[in-house]
Amino acid sequence: MSSAPFLETSLPAPLDAIATPALLVELPRMESNIARMAEAYAAAGVALRPHVKTSKCWEVARRQLAAGAVGFTCSTPEEVDWLLGQGVPDLVWAHVPVGPAKVAFVVDAVARADRAGQRLAVALDSVAAGQPLSEAALRAGVRVPFVLEVNTGHGRAGAEPGKVPGRARELAALPGLLLRGVFTHEGHLSRYVGDRAGLERAGLGAGTLLASLADILRTEGHTMDIVSVGSTPGATSAPFAEGVTEARPGTYVYFDANQMRLGSAVLDQCALTVLGRVVSTERPGVVVTDAGIKAMSSDAIAAAGSVGLVCDVHGVPLADVEFSDANEEHGFLTGPGTAALKVGDLVRIVPNHACGTTNMFGTLHAVADGTVVERWAITARH
Ligand SMILES: Cc1ncc(COP(=O)(O)O)c(C=O)c1O
Incomplete structure (x- = not known):
């Protein structure tokens, strides 16, 4: 008997249906x-x-x-x-x-x-x-x-x-x-x-x-x-x-957040994001997501203390929200803007370094108009 691949949703699918953390590319x-x-x-x-x-x-x-x-x-x-x-x-x-x-x-x-x-x-x-x-x-x-x-x-x-x-x-x-x-x-x-x-x-x-x-x-x-x-x-x-x-x-x-800092790209050119979800708001002043180091990679080149640029589900940066720290499977968002975030909310994070982030995932989700349209294999990781 064949079973559906683990946690895979049939496509096309809205972002909300995708298991997080997930790697997305804006086609x-x-x-x-x-x-x-x-x-x-x-x-x-x-x-x-x-x-x-x-x-x-x-x-x-x-x-x-x-x-x-x-x-x-x-x-x-x-x-x-x-x-x-x-x-x-x-x-x-x-x-x-x-x-x-x-x-x-x-x-x-x-x-x-x-x-x-x-x-x-x-x-x-x-x-x-x-x-x-x-x-x-x-x-x-x-x-x-x-x-x-x-x-x-x-x-x-x-x-x-x-x-x-x-x-x-x-x-x-x-x-x-x-x-x-x-x-x-x-x-x-x-x-x-x-x-x-x-x-x-x-x-x-x-x-x-x-x-x-x-x-x-x-x-x-x-x-x-x-x-x-x-x-x-x-x-x-x-x-x-x-x-x-x-x-x-x-x-x-x-492109990625490092390239934005270097003036090589603007946000509208950043095609790769990590889709994460808020999983806990129990600690005052910290919103915890399911996108940690094992989703983002720990590459902080030129990053000035940030693990990535936090955006809403449409890719618009969240004002006064910093991705300030992370454990393996938990991301820690801080700043006054986190007060608006609730358990279950989706965030899209532009990684500091796209290449390192790619290597953390086996699947890339191709997105157009807010919908996941295809699922692609990431190969030759080591
Ligand atoms: C030998 C070599 N060529 C090309 C590149 C591509 O550079 P970038 O990632 O800045 O596009 C790299 C990146 O590390 C590299 O090591």
Whole structure:
């Protein structure tokens, strides 16, 4: 005997019928985010390779491809495996693959991509990471394409700019590897809260620096098919530097409260919300919902002490209501505006960081005109 999936309502359904906490995407907003970014890069002749970690959802990814994305950026082997299986033509795994399991995965995945006429490149920034990959590639008889990661200011992985020519020479000399270009994640732009002009200058600076390094590498005889920048705060600046060939924004597909604080988006562009419900008003001064850390994620980058932006069921921010703290399954709302909230009320919360919030859910509810119209799987979580 088959039974209905746990707590699943038949669709279409009003928001009130959905078990909370639930992840919602406002379809018209998402579709407009996808279209606007695709149009801006098409007009500039820059390829768009969105980061798939933001959605991990094929229904979102296929819309990005349909709008002109050349392929995707991935952060995990699970994402690479999933998108190869979906037949996506061109992937960059923008994370250095270290350790025997990941090295073996890369060699298999590149062989699989070669057989299927797909392309996959991985990130490298050191000989220590490149050497085992080179040896495994030689043993398997494949050539692993790679992009050299450059630190343009974020200070995460990536070769320092001054070391890039030497590093490219060393890595390109390793047999079994094939240098295709350079990339950077200009994540340091998230530090420019309240200084959009400074952010735009720094974004353009990161793109210009990367392109100038690619020029130097070309004069040394390297092929530089890919000169790739990537971030949502930098999406309006870095890709437009002369010589940059592609952009890899991820968060833009939904935007979020962090991007609002950075001036990358306004509320009307924020497509992702967590639907929560007030479950207790017993404690004076605190309204408790069922959307806690395991719904929102704990990513508080640039968040100034808030777990997310609390809105009513129509997406209008609730005045004088703060999402000030959370336990795993409980969210704590404070502020004078909470006096109007009753047990059973629905709230919609714009997360600080859409990508982290996505990873907390297995299902994404697509919403149009206040109605849940489709239910989509979120894939490749880990
Ligand atoms: C390598 C890389 N590329 C692109 C992105 C996308 O940046 P954003 O989330 O700001 O859109 C990220 C985000 O972490 C990243 O790490």
